[in-house]
Amino acid sequence: MTVALMWEARAVAGRGEDLLAWVREHKIPGNPVRQEILRAPQDRVLVITWWDAPYDAELPELPEPGEELVSRAVHRWRFESVG
Template sequence: MTVALMWEAKAAPGRAPELLAWARSQHALGEALAVRREHFTAPGDRVLVIIWWDAAYDAELPEIPEPPGELVARGVHRWRFERV
């Protein structure tokens, strides 16, 4: 089964490049086992990371942590999806 973990944050004003750099620098233990990892940006200073795993939906998987508070305008949103 393939599970996708999505992590989305809204950067503090003018901090989107720093937030993206921070997200790219986060390599949780075991992430080398991930199938794929991609980074995206969107209007409104949003940064999105999607990591795909070959794992069960409820498997314990490393997550990207909360970024430093000065980089974000609100808390991080996280979602988990499975391929159908």
């Protein structure tokens, strides 16, 4: 089964590049099948990792960045492939 983990954070206004750099410095441990880092308006950064694992497997994720970097708590979602 393929499981996708999504991690999305919104930077403090004007700190989007700093948040992106923080994400790149904090490599996810383990060996995901695939990983993508994306950004969007409003200084948002999204990280998606794909894993060959059961849906409820314990998988590594990025931690919360410091409060000085993000404007709200990180949003996290888990999905399973159906196709």
